[in-house]
Each structure stands twice: as structure tokens, then as C-alpha cells.
Amino acid sequence: MLDGLLMFRDQDSxxxxxxxxxxxxxAALLMSFLAAPALAESGHHEKRPEAHEWSFAGALGRFDxxxxxxxxxxxxxxxxxxxxxxxxxxRNLSQPGGPEFSEKEVVELAASYKVRDGPNDSGEYFERPxxxxxxxxxxxxxxxxxxxxxxxxxxxxxxxxxxxxGYGRGFPTFLFDAIPxxxxxxxGVDYVASLLKGYSEPxxxxxxxxxxxxxxxMAGNRxxxxxxxxxxxxxxxxxxxxTVDQYARDVTAFMMWVAEPHLEARKxxxxxxxxxxxxxxxLLYFTKRKIWSNVAH
Amino acid sequence: MDGHSQYTPKSxxxxxxxxxxxxxxxxxxxxxxxPTPKNLNYMWTFGAILSFMxxxxxxxxxxLAMHYTGETTLAFNSVESIMRDVNWGWALRYxxxxxxxxxxxxxxxHMARGMYYGSYKEPREVLWILGVVIxxxxxxxxxxxxxxxxxxxxxxxxxxxxxxxxxxxxVGGPIREWLIGGYSVDNPTLNRFFALHYLLPFIxxxxxxxxxxxxxxxxxxxxxxxxxxxxxxxxxxxTPFATMKDGFAIGxxxxxxxxxxxxxxxxxxxxxxxxxxxPLVTPPHIVPEWYFLPFYAILRAIPNKLLGVIxxxxxxxxxxxxxxxxxxxxxxxxYRPLFRKFYWVFIxxxxxxxxxxxxxxxxxxxxxxxxxxxxxxxxxVVILPLLTKYEKPEPVPESIDASVAAGSVxxx
Numbered sequence: 081m082l083d084g085l086l087m088f089r090d091q092d093s094x095x096x097x098x099x100x101x102x103x104x105x106x107a108a109l110l111m112s113f114l115a116a117p118a119l120a121e122s123g124h125h126e127k128r129p130e131a132h133e134w135s136f137a138g139a140l141g142r143f144d145x146x147x148x149x150x151x152x153x154x155x156x157x158x159x160x161x162x163x164x165x166x167x168x169x170x171r172n173l174s175q176p177g178g179p180e181f182s183e184k185e186v187v188e189l190a191a192s193y194k195v196r197d198g199p200n201d202s203g204e205y206f207e208r209p210x211x212x213x214x215x216x217x218x219x220x221x222x223x224x225x226x227x228x229x230x231x232x233x234x235x236x237x238x239x240x241x242x243x244x245x246g247y248g249r250g251f252p253t254f255l256f257d258a259i260p261x262x263x264x265x266x267x268g269v270d271y272v273a274s275l276l277k278g279y280s281e282p283x284x285x286x287x288x289x290x291x292x293x294x295x296x297x298m299a300g301n302r303x304x305x306x307x308x309x310x311x312x313x314x315x316x317x318x319x320x321x322x323t324v325d326q327y328a329r330d331v332t333a334f335m336m337w338v339a340e341p342h343l344e345a346r347k348x349x350x351x352x353x354x355x356x357x358x359x360x361x362x363l364l365y366f367t368k369r370k371i372w373s374n375v376a377h
Numbered sequence: 378m379d380g381h382s383q384y385t386p387k388s389x390x391x392x393x394x395x396x397x398x399x400x401x402x403x404x405x406x407x408x409x410x411x412p413t414p415k416n417l418n419y420m421w422t423f424g425a426i427l428s429f430m431x432x433x434x435x436x437x438x439x440x441l442a443m444h445y446t447g448e449t450t451l452a453f454n455s456v457e458s459i460m461r462d463v464n465w466g467w468a469l470r471y472x473x474x475x476x477x478x479x480x481x482x483x484x485x486x487h488m489a490r491g492m493y494y495g496s497y498k499e500p501r502e503v504l505w506i507l508g509v510v511i512x513x514x515x516x517x518x519x520x521x522x523x524x525x526x527x528x529x530x531x532x533x534x535x536x537x538x539x540x541x542x543x544x545x546x547x548v549g550g551p552i553r554e555w556l557i558g559g560y561s562v563d564n565p566t567l568n569r570f571f572a573l574h575y576l577l578p579f580i581x582x583x584x585x586x587x588x589x590x591x592x593x594x595x596x597x598x599x600x601x602x603x604x605x606x607x608x609x610x611x612x613x614x615x616t617p618f619a620t621m622k623d624g625f626a627i628g629x630x631x632x633x634x635x636x637x638x639x640x641x642x643x644x645x646x647x648x649x650x651x652x653x654x655x656p657l658v659t660p661p662h663i664v665p666e667w668y669f670l671p672f673y674a675i676l677r678a679i680p681n682k683l684l685g686v687i688x689x690x691x692x693x694x695x696x697x698x699x700x701x702x703x704x705x706x707x708x709x710x711x712y713r714p715l716f717r718k719f720y721w722v723f724i725x726x727x728x729x730x731x732x733x734x735x736x737x738x739x740x741x742x743x744x745x746x747x748x749x750x751x752x753x754x755x756x757x758v759v760i761l762p763l764l765t766k767y768e769k770p771e772p773v774p775e776s777i778d779a780s781v782a783a784g785s786v787x788x789x
Contacts, residue, residue: 139640167457236652240457243643244651251732258637258644265641268648339651342460342467349468350639357635361628368621375613376781377415 127296129247129267129274132329136336137266139351142344143337146318148179151334154314154327159238162230162305164218167239168338171212177344178337186212193217231291233304240339242268242332268339269332271297276328279307383410407593412612413619414599416777420494421597422626423487425619429627430480431585435578437473438522445525447571449564452527453653471642472634477519478645479634481668484512492699493720495708496598502700504591509697511584514577516669516693521574523666527567528650533663535562535570541676544683561656601780602708603773611777662737670734671727675753677738678746688750695757703761707770715768723756 135144152173155165170190173181181189190210195217198205210217218237220226226234236244246267249257257264275297282294288302295303309324316322320330337343384402386392395402444463446455459466488508491497497505520538524531539557543549558565596605605611613619637644645667649660665673675692679685695702710717730749736742774780 167454167461172461240651244648246648258641260636260640263641263644265643340460346467346471346639346642350635353635353639354632357628357632361625361632364621364625364628368625371617371621375415375618377417377613 125301126299127274127278129270129297130277132266132270132273132332134266134269134333134336136333136343138263139260139347141347143177143333145180146320147330147333148337149181150316150318150320150326151330151332151337152179153316154309154331155238155334157314158308158327159331160216160219162219162226162235163238164220164235165216165238165338166218167215167237169213169215170210172338172341174212175341178341179334183212190214230304233291235305238335238338242272242335243339244268245271247271269336272335273328273332275303276309276332277324382406407589407615408620409614409616411593411615411619412596412605412608413615414597414605414777415611415613415618416599416601416781417597417619417622418600419622419626420486420490421599422623423483423490424592425623426483426627426630427480427487428585429630430476430483431578431581434473434476434480435582437469437476438575438578440469441473442571442575445571447525447568449527449567449654452525452567456526468638471638474646475634475637475642477522478666478668479630479637480515481519483630484515485668488512488696489724491598492723493710493717494598494600495602495703495705495710497699498602498703498708499700500595501591501598504588504595505700506697507584507588507591509693511581511588512696513693514581514584518574518577518581519666519668521570521577524567524570525574526650527654529652529654529658529660530647530650530663532562532654532656533660534665535566537663538665539566541682541686541689544686546683563656598708599777600709600711601774601777602712603775603777603780606776607778664735667731667735670732671730671753672734674730674734674746675750677734678743678750688754692750692753695754698757699761702757703765705765705768705770707773709773712771712773713764713768714771716764719756719760719764723753726752726756 135142135147155163170186170193173179173189174183174186190212193210193214193216194207195210195214196205197208200206220229223234247270248254249264249267256262275295278295278297279293280296282288282301286294286301288294292302292304293306294301309327311324312322314322314327316326320326340346382399382402382405384405386395386401391401394400441459444455444459444466446452456470459470461467463469491505491508520534524535535557539553539562542556543553545552554560556566557563558569599605647664664670672689672692676685676689679688705713705716707713710720726749730746730753733742733746733749738746774783
């Protein structure tokens with residue numbers, strides 16, 4: 081575009097020309113700065129999250145049921161000790177588009193949790209086994225209780241956590257992230273999965289305070305969460321590898337489903353909607369062309 | 378338009394109604410018989426696209442309001458409940474959130490078209506000013522709506538923007554407290570923002586009605602900028618000609634809108650808005666929605682808070698003065714070689730301001746934002762008046778028909 085702008089055809093007035101050139105050189109200077117990718121992120125030490133293969137990425141993406149079930153197991157046996165998923169109800173686990181446990185499995189699973197209910201007829205609060213309609217009870221009663229137990233740290237709720245995390249892709253990559261065929265929406269899951277695998281010994285020149293850990297992907301490289309996963313910690317019964325890498329990807333996929341339980345319906349219906357609209361717009365185009373065919377315009 | 382209606386009531390009831398309330402003939406004259414210049418290009422379909430988007434936002438918004446709770450401890454979860462438990466709630470919410478972006482995209486193209494073809498010039502000054510009013514109410518509506526999900530960006534955007542008013546001496550502080558209903562953004566703020574977010578779209582509808590009325594008095598501009606001279610030869614009836622063309626354009630626009638809604642629904646959002654509002658934690662970078670970024674860049678470019686606020690408001694208001702800043706008798710940029718170049722520089726600078734608004738206000742970004750902001754205003758107050766004086770326009774076609782016959786600018 082700049083070349084087009086710099087083409088200068090009207091040279092009948094030197095006044096006009098000076099005016100144009102001076103303004104244009106300012107703009108050209110501005111644009112050349114903007115085009116310099118060297119301006120992108122600097123000063124941060126955290127690593128750029130690793131790109132993973134996600135079954136739910138892209139226009140045709142669908143969740144992998146087995147992965148969601150494994151991910152739920154990792155959540156239940158590891159994460160749920162500290163992290164709540166307040167927006168997840170047990171019934172969601174048997175809904176279409178998720179891990180799709182059977183209703184019987186969900187009833188049994190819910191019954192293994194205790195929830196507070198009440199007041200009853202005598203005005204007392206009481207505990208009862210959870211029902212599928214209940215939300216998954218949190219590990220701590222409130223934020224203060226969590227902080228008291230976790231030496232000041234507050235493990236965030238995991239309901240929409242993968243949508244609440246991301247990383248800058250930089251210019252011009254971010255422009256392509258919206259385009260069909262190139263679209264990329266997996267910032268949050270790539271970040272969380274990378275972070276779960278990102279623990280290591282700190283570089284020798286970095287001091288990590290007590291109660292904190294070095295993590296290559298965390299902002300500032302310091303994280304309050306102890307390394308949650310270790311090889312073999314969770315037993316899979318479907319033969320999937322019992323490694324940190326597998327656990328991290330499985331539990332992150334599960335978190336994506338928790339954050340976006342209707343993702344499959346959205347993408348399925350979206351394909352129908354867009355296909356219809358393309359055909360409809362095509363018909364409108366030909367109708368328009370017919371109507372205008374006798375008008376010079 | 379002037380003169381007698383071209384509508385003849387056919388049935389007995391229609392004749393009865395016509396003598397009492399000529400609403401059918403009014404609709405007929407406005408949307409069926411209304412003469413449209415036959416040389417309009419697709420840039421002229423954005424008025425219809427915007428009307429469609431306004432209705433789409435109101436319809437999705439009303440249904441969302443049935444499920445939303447404007448209270449600080451419940452708002453965030455009520456939006457999530459829409460996403461999870463309300464039938465089609467995820468579709469409504471993503472359509473509404475992305476609808477706002479598509480609405481602004483369309484309005485920017487609509488405005489850019491008006492600027493290129495000089496649609497603000499005599500006799501369309503009032504039409505143009507009403508458009509600026511609509512744009513300002515849209516900005517207010519968009520900002521208020523962004524606060525409602527009560528995420529971190531919602532809360533901090535509300536805090537930053539309402540704080541701007543405190544820049545005005547003496548009255549600033551009280552105005553801010555009056556706006557937010559207290560000393561800090563809290564439940565009274567959220568509740569009134571919800572009420573106002575529901576109100577303003579209907580004000581937009583009212584101003585749009587005036588905008589369309591003014592349009593139908595003056596008639597549409599066209600790519601040549603030459604007024605219609607022979608209605609019979611140079612115009613076509615709105616229906617079916619413009620309705621079909623607009624319908625096709627809306628269809629194409631909807632494909633993009635549906636892609637955004639169904640496949641990249643969070644692309645234009647900020648991840649921090651999925652964290653519930655917390656007055657005790659400030660996000661590292663507070664950024665507004667993309668459609669406010671150029672104005673945000675101008676605000677931050679100026680070191681003095683009050684002057685920054687004034688510059689930001691002026692950057693929008695100055696558009697209302699366009700008919701008096703650019704007095705070149707030639708309307709269309711197609712016949713103004715020098716204007717055309719400055720026009721594209723102006724568009725580039727505006728986009729650059731948008732980019733800079735998303736960057737931290739420091740170092741080279743800040744200086745670039747200062748240069749670009751300065752240029753933005755120079756375009757209006759120096760370049761356009763000087764062009765009026767010194768530019769030698771190319772010859773303008775005698776009439777729309779002459780230009781169509783020459784086949785020159787129809788697809789500019």
C-alpha cells in the first residue's frame with residue numbers, strides 16, 4: 081500500500097507537494113515502526129507455551145471421550161484436593177458432548193460426595209449424599225479457609241480457568257488466529273498443559289522463596305502450586321501412558337470441556353449455520369443479478 | 378420524499394386506514410418506491426447491515442436480559458449459567474458479544490465510506506451529524522455492555538473510564554460519584570449500567586429513525602458525488618433493487634459473523650474477563666474492547682489527564698465538523714487525487730492508533746501514539762481545509778448517467 085501512496089502524479093503545485101510529502105513521510109515512518117516485529121514482547125522470562133495437538137481444536141474439533149474420562153480421574157484424584165470446579169454439576173458428566181458417563185455411574189459418583197443442605201423442618205443444616213443435580217462440592221468452604229490451609233495461596237476455581245488464561249501471539253500471528261483454516265483458539269489449554277509440565281530446577285542465578293516453585297511458563301517463573309503430577313500417580317484403566325505429559329494433556333482437555341460444555345454442539349451447529357448461509361447468500365446473489373440484469377449501473 | 382405518495386390503497390380497509398393514518402403509504406414510499414441511485418457500490422450496503430445488526434443486538438440482548446442478574450455477587454455466575462444451563466444460551470451470548478464487534482466493524486466501514494465519498498457535504502450535514510450522534514450512543518452502549526459480565530476487565534474498564542470524568546476541575550469528582558453511585562465501582566454501578574445498557578439501544582433506534590428520515594429527504598449520495606438529475610433515468614426503486622442487493626450483502630456479512638460466533642467466539646475478548654471482578658487485584662494491562670482502541674491510544678498519548686480526556690472526546694466530536702472543515706465542492710474522493718492519498722494515510726493512521734492502543738503506554742509505543750494522535754487531528758483541522766484551498770480536482774462527470782455510460786467509477 082505504501083508504494084501506491086508514494087506514487088506521486090500531481091505535481092502542478094509545489095505547495096501541495098510539500099504538504100503531501102511532509103505528512104506522508106511522518107506516516108511512512110510510523111508504519112515502518114509498526115511493521116517491525118522486533119517490537120514484540122520483551123522483558124519477560126517465561127517461555128512461550130508449547131503447541132499441543134487437541135482433538136477439539138479447529139472447525140471439526142470434537143472432544144475425545146476417553147481423554148475427558150481420564151482427565152476427570154486426574155482432576156478427582158489430584159487437582160480436587162485444592163481446586164474447586166464450582167460451576168460443574170454431576171449431571172453434566174452424563175450430558176452429550178462431555179465425558180458421557182452413564183447416568184448410573186453419575187448417580188453413584190455423586191453419592192460418594194457429601195453436600196451441605198438445609199435448613200430442615202427443625203431448622204438444622206445437615207449433610208447428605210450428593211445427587212446428580214448438585215454442583216461438585218469445593219475442597220474448602222471459602223477463600224479464607226483455603227488460604228489458611230495453603231499457607232496463604234488461593235488455588236483458583238477451575239470452572240473457566242482455561243478460558244481465563246492465554247498468551248500474546250504477537251503481530252502479525254494474532255491476525256491469522258481468526259481466519260478459517262488457520263484459526264487458533266487454544267491459547268488457554270496450551271498454556272495450562274505447558275505449565276503443568278513446566279516444573280524444573282531453577283536456573284542457578286534465581287532464588288526461589290520457600291513455598292514457591294520454579295515453573296518455566298508461569299509469569300515471573302514463580303508459582304505457589306507444588307508440582308501436581310508425577311509419572312504413575314494416577315492409574316489409567318484404558319491403557320493410556322501413565323506419564324506427566326499424558327496426565328497434563330488429559331486434565332487440560334477435561335478443563336476445556338468444563339469451561340465450554342457445549343463446545344461440540346457449537347461447532348456442529350456452526351457448520352450447519354455457515355453452510356446454510358453460504359448457500360443462501362449465493363441464492364441472494366443470483367436473484368440480485370437477475371433483478372439488476374436490465375439496469376446499466 | 379416530496380410530492381404525492383406513489384401508493385394507491387387497494388382494499389377498502391387500506392383506503393379507510395390511509396385517510397386516518399397514512400402509515401402504509403409512508404412505508405411504501407420509504408422502503409419500496411424510494412428512488413435509489415443506480416450506481417451505488419457495495420459500500421452502500423452497510424446501512425442495511427447496520428440496521429440488521431441493531432435488531433440482532435436488541436433481540437439477543439432482550440433474551441439475555443431475561444437470564445442475567447445485575448448484582449455483583451451473582452452477575453458473573455449468571456452469565457456462566459447462560460453459557461451452561463440456558464437452552465441456546467451459549468449461542469445467544471456469543472452472538473451478542475461478537476455482534477457488538479460486528480456492529481462496530483460495520484459502522485467503521487459505513488463512516489469510512491461517508492468520508493471517502495464526501496457524504497457529509499451539503500445538503501447532508503444533518504444526516505451526517507445524526508450519524509455521529511448514533512456512533513457516540515453506540516460507544517456508550519458498548520462500554521456499558523462490556524461491564525455487565527463482571528469479569529476483571531469489566532470492572533477495571535468501568536473504573537478507568539468513570540475515573541476519566543474526575544479529570545474535570547471542580548465538577549469532575551461529583552460527576553464521577555453520580556455516575557457510579559458511590560465512591561468506587563460497586564453494585565449500584567453495575568445495576569445502573571444494566572438499566573442504561575437496556576435503555577440506550579432504543580435511543581439508537583430513535584436516532585436511526587431520524588437518520589433515515591434525513592436520508593430520505595436529501596436522497597443518497599453515490600460514488601460520483603453528483604446529485605441525481607433525472608430521477609426516472611438515474612434511480613431505481615428501493616425494492617426490489619436495493620433490498621436484494623442489501624440482502625445479499627447481509628448474507629455475506631452473516632457468514633463472517635457466524636464464523637466469529639461459532640468458531641472463534643473468544644478471539645476478540647480478553648482472557649481476564651473470565652476471572653470474576655476483584656477490586657483488590659488490578660490486571661497488569663487494562664485494555665478496552667478493540668473498537669475503542671484508537672480513542673484509548675489518543676487518551677493515553679497525552680501526558681495531562683484532563684487534556685487527554687478532552688482530546689479523546691474531541692477525536693470523536695470533530696467528525697461532526699467535517700462538513701465545515703472539508704468544503705471542497707467536489708464530493709467524491711474518486712475525483713480528488715490528493716485527497717484520496719491523504720484519506721488512505723488517515724485510515725492507516727487510525728488503524729495504527731488502534732494497534733498502539735493495545736500496547737503498553739511506554740517507550741516507543743507512547744511516542745508513536747503521540748505522532749499518530751497529532752496526525753489524526755492535523756488531518757481534520759489542517760489537511761482537509763488546505764486541500765479545499767489548493768487541490769485541483771479532476772473533472773467530475775456531468776451526471777450519474779454520463780458516468781455509468783463511461784463506466785468509470787462504478788466499482789471504485
